[in-house]
Amino acid sequence: MSATLFDAIGWLVTNDTELGSGSLGVRERAALVVDDGRVAWVGDAGAAPAADDRVDVGGRAVLPGWVDSHAHLVFAGERSREFAARMAGQAYQAGGIRRTVAATRAASEDSLRTNLQQLVRESLRQGTTTIETKSGYGLTVADEVRALTIAREVTDEVTFLGAHVVPEEYQSDPAAYVALVEGEMLDACAPHARWIDVFCERGAFDGTATREILWAGAARGLGRRVHANQLEHGPGVQIAVEVDAASADHCTHLDDADVAALAGSRTVATLLPGAEFSTRHPYPDARRLLDGGATVALATDCNPGTSFTSSMAFCIALAVREMRMTPDEAVWSATAGGARALRRDDVGRLSPGARADLQVLDAPSHVHLAYRPGVPLTWQVWRRGVRV
Numbered sequence: 001m002s003a004t005l006f007d008a009i010g011w012l013v014t015n016d017t018e019l020g021s022g023s024l025g026v027r028e029r030a031a032l033v034v035d036d037g038r039v040a041w042v043g044d045a046g047a048a049p050a051a052d053d054r055v056d057v058g059g060r061a062v063l064p065g066w067v068d069s070h071a072h073l074v075f076a077g078e079r080s081r082e083f084a085a086r087m088a089g090q091a092y093q094a095g096g097i098r099r100t101v102a103a104t105r106a107a108s109e110d111s112l113r114t115n116l117q118q119l120v121r122e123s124l125r126q127g128t129t130t131i132e133t134k135s136g137y138g139l140t141v142a143d144e145v146r147a148l149t150i151a152r153e154v155t156d157e158v159t160f161l162g163a164h165v166v167p168e169e170y171q172s173d174p175a176a177y178v179a180l181v182e183g184e185m186l187d188a189c190a191p192h193a194r195w196i197d198v199f200c201e202r203g204a205f206d207g208t209a210t211r212e213i214l215w216a217g218a219a220r221g222l223g224r225r226v227h228a229n230q231l232e233h234g235p236g237v238q239i240a241v242e243v244d245a246a247s248a249d250h251c252t253h254l255d256d257a258d259v260a261a262l263a264g265s266r267t268v269a270t271l272l273p274g275a276e277f278s279t280r281h282p283y284p285d286a287r288r289l290l291d292g293g294a295t296v297a298l299a300t301d302c303n304p305g306t307s308f309t310s311s312m313a314f315c316i317a318l319a320v321r322e323m324r325m326t327p328d329e330a331v332w333s334a335t336a337g338g339a340r341a342l343r344r345d346d347v348g349r350l351s352p353g354a355r356a357d358l359q360v361l362d363a364p365s366h367v368h369l370a371y372r373p374g375v376p377l378t379w380q381v382w383r384r385g386v387r388v
């Protein structure tokens with residue numbers, strides 16, 4: 001593979017404070033060399049070592065590719081009617097997930113794969129070079145294995161979410177479903193996943209079941225993630241910290257002990273403002289988490305029910321405008337923060353040794369992502385050193 005020089009970068013976000021200024025390690029009038037799919041060199045424009053190819057960025061901003069650490073992309077159907085009903089004043093009901101479960105079970109493997117590939121391409125075009133995706137719309141052993149197998153074709157960051165909701169056929173005996181998830185279903189699914197996740201919420205899984213399922217996953221070698229404290233205050237965040245989860249996701253309803261627990265742990269608070277946007281719920285208090293010392297990631301939660309967006313730029317704009325994050329904090333959370341939430345150090349930064357996943361914005365800096373909301377600013381996307 002040949003070396004490529006990215007030259008005339010007006011504004012380079014490295015996320016490495018030794019390479020530039022501020023928390024994003026910004027370097028102006030910079031250049032970057034990619035070799036063999038990795039970042040090989042970062043420095044001043046005009047001072048770069050020789051390379052085989054040269055890309056003139058024309059003074060634009062270069063950022064690490066987005067790391068979208070929370071998405072649900074293996075599903076069939078769509079739920080725009082439900083969205084319209086909510087916007088007309090109806091409350092969000094968790095039961096909507098079961099509609100997608102029915103559609104997903106009925107769908108062919110090929111149609112699920114086509115839908116997934118389309119969403120991954122849509123994300124990639126918008127600068128997302130690492131994406132996590134979950135199962136959770138199958139909820140039988142065979143349907144969960146099918147979802148994970150398809151997901152693994154497009155990403156390494158695959159999460160088993162058999163504990164999404166209790167399916168219709170187990171409504172009268174939810175304990176039997178928990179036993180299935182942590183027994184036969186987990187045995188079948190663990191070889192196809194890196195992570196296990198539980199929707200810890202009233203109407204989904206309580207603290208006892210959440211703990212049990214996560215420990216069962218840990219015993220099969222899976223990393224832990226938790227859908228925690230989305231619709232009301234609950235035990236999810238504390239359990240996430242207890243099981244050393246890489247991430248507690250949503251974190252909308254927290255008390256002081258939750259913030260302190262996150263700040264004192266390796267568990268990242270992943271905020272998903274697309275969900276609050278799409279359900280008209282209050283946004284999580286990002287400032288409280290950041291000021292309290294927690295690590296914050298931003299992700300899309302892309303799913304057909306409560307957040308059908310693949311746009312990390314949109315989530316950044318929401319985080320800045322509605323959650324009082326600074327543009328620097330939001331961009332860090334959508335790149336380096338997402339990498340932390342996946343316990344990765346090869347993505348989410350542009351410093352020597354990192355994977356050459358980068359995006360060129362047709363803008364002079366990352367601030368334009370929130371300053372010019374809704375405008376397609378992605379000019380080029382490169383993944384592992386190859387133009388997408």
Ligand SMILES: [Zn+2]
Nearest residue numbers: 070072227301
């Ligand atoms: Zn989710």
